[in-house]
Amino acid sequence: MPELPEVETIVRALRNGGRGDASILHRRIQSVDLRWARTLASSEAGEFERRLIGQEINDVARRGKYVVIHLDGEFLLIHLRMSGDLRVETPPLAPPSTHDRLIISFTDGTRLVFNDTRKFGRVWLTKDMNSVTGSLGPEPFDSGLSPEIFFHNLHSKKKYIKSLLLDQSFLAGLGNIYVDESLHRANIHPLRPSNSLSPDESGRLLEAIRKTLTDGINNNGASIDWVYRGGDFQNNFRVYQQTGKPCLVCGTPIERIVSGQRGTHFCPRCQPKGVVV
DNA sequence: CCTGAAACCTGTCTGC
DNA sequence: TGCAGACAGGTTTCAG
Numbered sequence: 001m002p003e004l005p006e007v008e009t010i011v012r013a014l015r016n017g018g019r020g021d022a023s024i025l026h027r028r029i030q031s032v033d034l035r036w037a038r039t040l041a042s043s044e045a046g047e048f049e050r051r052l053i054g055q056e057i058n059d060v061a062r063r064g065k066y067v068v069i070h071l072d073g074e075f076l077l078i079h080l081r082m083s084g085d086l087r088v089e090t091p092p093l094a095p096p097s098t099h100d101r102l103i104i105s106f107t108d109g110t111r112l113v114f115n116d117t118r119k120f121g122r123v124w125l126t127k128d129m130n131s132v133t134g135s136l137g138p139e140p141f142d143s144g145l146s147p148e149i150f151f152h153n154l155h156s157k158k159k160y161i162k163s164l165l166l167d168q169s170f171l172a173g174l175g176n177i178y179v180d181e182s183l184h185r186a187n188i189h190p191l192r193p194s195n196s197l198s199p200d201e202s203g204r205l206l207e208a209i210r211k212t213l214t215d216g217i218n219n220n221g222a223s224i225d226w227v228y229r230g231g232d233f234q235n236n237f238r239v240y241q242q243t244g245k246p247c248l249v250c251g252t253p254i255e256r257i258v259s260g261q262r263g264t265h266f267c268p269r270c271q272p273k274g275v276v277v
Numbered sequence: 278c279c280t281g282a283a284a285c286c287t288g289t290c291t292g293c
Numbered sequence: 294t295g296c297a298g299a300c301a302g303g304t305t306t307c308a309g
Binding site: 002003006065079080081082083118120121122166168175176177178221222224225227228240241262263 | 300301302303304
Binding site: 081082116117157159163225259260 | 282289
């Protein structure tokens with residue numbers, strides 16, 4: 001589900017409050033209720049609970065699509081995958097909901113709830129964050145990711161640009177929505193080989209990715225169906241799930257193809273297959 | 278190295 | 294109304 005803007009929105013809410021949630025900073029863990037064992041990616045349930053209890057939340061951050069919760073000398077990492085969400089509850093507490101997978105209760109009576117309909121989400125507890133996030137590519141907003149380096153990276157691979165942008169080891173944080181939206185903004189066909197992009201196209205693409213993600217964050221992410229709450233970016237989609245509707249730029253109907261088992265939306269006129277000079 | 282398919286899951290929507 | 298099939302914001306693993 002959540003891509004970078006949705007995860008960023010959740011992280012900001014957990015850190016500073018917002019989106020209907022109270023901040024969880026500086027709360028201390030009193031008890032842990034693991035309701036779906038396979039939510040744990042690393043440790044075993046008993047050890048996981050024993051290690052968590054007594055630790056304090058020192059910070060909440062994001063790396064790629066991971067929520068990174070800083071504890072006392074170790075990290076609780078949460079990946080929301082397709083349908084995960086996090087919420088903070090304050091008394092009076094209601095009974096757990098159907099799809100609550102992990103409930104972390106704090107000593108002050110509040111709690112952090114990980115809800116995940118499709119059970120794809122995973123949680124890690126580790127002292128070595130790198131063992132989980134070490135294979136991720138750069139953050140899209142990393143100032144070290146210059147147009148020159150991005151161009152070089154694109155040309156070190158020859159995958160379809162759509163597939164490459166979804167590859168978290170190439171660039172961390174993009175998912176199906178923001179890739180389709182970025183490619184449309186940059187006027188690049190999703191099935192262009194990554195090493196066929198010109199320097200100009202490469203530069204446009206990096207700019208488009210950053211602009212699209214910024215728009216997403218400023219709209220608190222995108223809410224679709226029951227999966228995510230609070231965001232408005234779904235009202236600004238250019239191509240994602242707009243099949244058959246006129247392109248906002250040229251009026252040509254948006255097309256949908258499948259690439260890498262992912263629905264892929266694009267404007268056949270604005271995003272031609274050949275290089276546009 | 279690259280692509281596609283399957284697997285992990287539940288829920289919604291569409292069409293017959 | 295029922296039911297089959299497609300589809301869904303992600304990632305990993307395996308076959309070709």
